[in-house]
Amino acid sequence: MIRFDQVTFTYSTADLPTLRSVDLHVGEGELCLVTGRTGVGKSTLLNAVNGLVPHFTGGHLQGSVIVAGLSTATAPPQEFAPVVGVVGQDPLASFVTDTVEEELAYGMEQLGVAPPVMRRRVEETLDLLGIAELRRRPLRTLSGGQQQRVAIGSVLTAQPRVLVLDEPTSALDPTAAEEVLAAITRLVHDLGTTVLIAEHRVERVVQYADRLVHLAGDGRVLDGAPADLMRTSDIAPPVVRLGRLAGWDPLPLSVRDARRRAGDLRDLLRAHQPPAQRTPEPVPAVAGTTPAPGAATARRPAQAAPPVPASSATATSSATAGHGHGHGHSHGQDHGQGGGPALSARRLVVAYPDTTAVRGVDLDLRRGEVTALMGRNGSGKSSLLWALQGSGPRRSGTVDVAGTDPGRVPPRRARSLVGLVPQTAADLLYLHTVDAECAQADHESRAPAGTCRALLDSVAPGLPGARHPRDLSEGQQLALVLAVQLTAAPGVVLLDEPTRGLDYHAKETFARLARRLAGEGRAVVVATHDVEFTARAADRVVVMAEGDVVADGPTPDVVVSSPAFAPQVTKVLGPQRWLTVEQVQQALEAA
Template sequence: MIRFDRVSVTYDGAPEPVLREVDLQIEEGELCLVVGRTGAGKSTLLGAVNGLVPHFTGGTLAGRVTVAGLDTAHHPPRELAEVVGVVGQDPSAGFVTDTVEEELAYGMEQLAVPAEVMRKRVEETLDLLGLADLRYRALHELSGGQQQRVAIGSVLTSHPRVLVLDEPTSALDPTAAEEVLAAVTRLVHDLGVTVVLAEHRLERVVQYADRVVHLGGDGTVSAGPPAEMFETATVAPPVVELGRLAGWRPLPLSVRDARRAAGPLRQRLAAQPVPPPRQAVGRTETGEVALTARSVVVRHGEVVAVREVSLDLRRGQVTALMGRNGSGKSSLLWALQGSGPRQSGTVGVAEPRPDGGARPAGRGPDPRKLSAAAARRLVGLVPQTPTDLLYLETVAAELAQADRESAASAALPARQILDRLAPGIDDATHPRDLSEGQKLSLVLAIQLTATPQVVLLDEPTRGLDYQAKQALTRIVDELAAEGRSVVVSTHDVEFVAAAADRVVVLAEGEIVADGPTAEVVVASPAFAPQTAKILAPLEYLTVNQAAAALSTPADRR
């Protein structure tokens, strides 16, 4: 179905090709998982399947790519639209209509599909992806995860023979991600659709893959059965990492397979105390409240997004805010920061005094009643798409602007903060040319220049590989060690297991669970990380915990 014949891709000005002499064949009806570190060339490989590379991205493509017998060099994307459907990383960027139903029908209209066929396919897709209740909703009113499902559905209605998905579950909660992947798997098994999928959250997708394509980061590409490829892959989900640690062969790709092999490992681990999920150097939770919210209500038109939420955020604590798509997480963060709507309720932030103390949060200022600059000095927020806060031409210009806006409060210049978070970023680089992890670090540096005592991060792990998420965990730990309160809104259960002290779960705008991370996530089938599912009833959350326990000398057990 898809054939790469000695394909190399080199972008203008790049010293080396992103892809080098790639020979690859993907058969009809295969689900092919593309893996590799951030920047290894996954998006380039996906773009070459339908001719976006090089017709729209620029650069030079050597060799030959054919899809269903069509050479992409001679058939641009518009001529391949009936054969290849593509869903990119940012679903909203591809929307061209106003409502869910209209968006699902738009692609078929361009392909002149008969009206009666269009109606049938729209209904099938609404049911397939759980969108029936949203059919008349405006696209801009949807949560990020809901938009992702609509983007996938708009491609599926055209019944393409090849489906290319770039980070399809990055904005979805665990349950919604399972639903989408189950739908994609049905397309592969029942209709013979060929799916090429790139995803950083491998724990969600690896068990469904028929073939893994691994990009080594040096332009080379290798492919083979998943269990074989993950023995040496540069990235791997926790189930594979635990299998490597325990020496299981073949490597398990699902929790079910891992539990079958984990009996002896559980016996070894049961004989000793469970180590902490991480060693948070310098962390001291004082119990001081940094922010107090009482009876917060947020409405968007007729929809009540946050219902009477009361919450205390403490200094030195990392809190994970979890819940299904549309549960009110982002609305709550924006209400706490002061920039978003809040119909009722109060928010108070502990304000530092000149004598080194702080006014109690309950009697502190409300960010909503302050200027934007003053609010930033109390509560900093990094949105789901960090580029929303980047509007200048260079990294240096963004950092200089942050310094000017925070001159009175900045403890460190923005450049120094950025170098601590992500060293080596050139001042002359355009912010939108940075990797996702670098963009996040830049926006975080800009926000931290104002020295806020409360830092809110909305879905910060989107687009980050496992190594980048480890770096983000270290950053979050450092912020907490400085005495800040950090809140991370996320669907990434593996990141929560490694980084959070406390988990707050929202449902229909209300808090339904609030407690220590291990206590909340182990009790939840939806939010439990892979290691917890494999080693239950032992309360292990991460592979690092198991590794630490196994390396403990016998006389210290």
């Protein structure tokens, strides 16, 4: 179905090829998982399938790409529309109509499909993806998982033979991700659709994959059976790393397979207890195309747009660009461990015209603690973060940070008390060079010249000062935003989905960074759907549902008992309270 023959591709601005001598043959009805560290060329490989590379991206392509008998060298990309369906990372950004039914029909209208055929295909797709009850719903009122299924449906109505998905679960909670993956596997098994998925959260997908394609980072592409490549892959989910540690052969790819093998390991670990958390760890610098450690804070959230849910079904966060860093006067303030909580919120209510996103929440954030804020899409996490920072709407309630309510003081002062990273940190970069961003942060924070640059170099050294921020990789942009915000030294740091788009290595680095920030005496909150990151970094987990806090406690107490938020190691070794492979390794080494 898909054939790459000796494909080498080099972007016009690059010195070295992104893809080098790639030979890849994907058969009909295969589910193919594409893995690799950030920036190694996964999106390039996917875009070559329908000719967007090189016809729209530019660059030089050698070799041939053949899909369903069509060559990307001779057929223009529009001819691939009925053959290859592409779903990007952000489904909402790709929608062009207002309702589910209209979106499903739109692609067929562009292809000139007859109205009776369109009607039949819409009904079939609604049933196939289990979204028939959503047919008349406005797209912006859907949850993240529902939006993703509609995005898939909008390309399926054209009945493509190949479906290409770029991180389809990155923004989804665990339950919504399972719903989307169930729909995808049904397409493979029932319709024989060939599916290519690029996904950083390998633990969610690898058990369903027939083939694994791994980009090594030097242009080479390795492919084969998932269990074979996972033996040596540097991108491996916890269940695979646990299998390597235990010496299991064959390696398990799913929790079910691992649990069947884990009886002896559970017996061995019964006499041990997971190590107590936590101590700050050194943060290795991250450079090049690999992401820097994920942006802990963002600039001027008070002037970016707070989340405005379109309906009672969802409350989405949108951080559009504002101007002026507005960092405040607190450079060098004390973040010591003494005294009361770093932030105390009481009876906090956030309401929009058609929904109440946060319902009377009480929350204390303690110095030196990393808190994971979890919950399904639309549960109110982003609205709560914006209200705590002082920028978002608040109907009632109070927030106290060092005797000051951030929502009752000028934006500059609020930002010096509480720093917030919105979901899209790059929206907050607006100057023309890295040096200009750093200089502006120093000026507006009243910090000594060079403070921001020193912070940037501590997490991502060597970024060229003359480079435009929009030309940086995603991880490098996050590192720059981190440095800008930390220049103001806020005592409370809030992060909204900072690990989206980061590979395992970058998330490990970011986990160490979160621990370091907490070790400096800050209160750190990370709103996330990433249960593996939570297990690695968080001292405490707060779970929200429909605007309420439904669980709050130490990480093991909350996640061990939760089928949705438990990490893979916990599922394999439960009821024992192990959270990470590293904990198990320490226990085995001490045995």
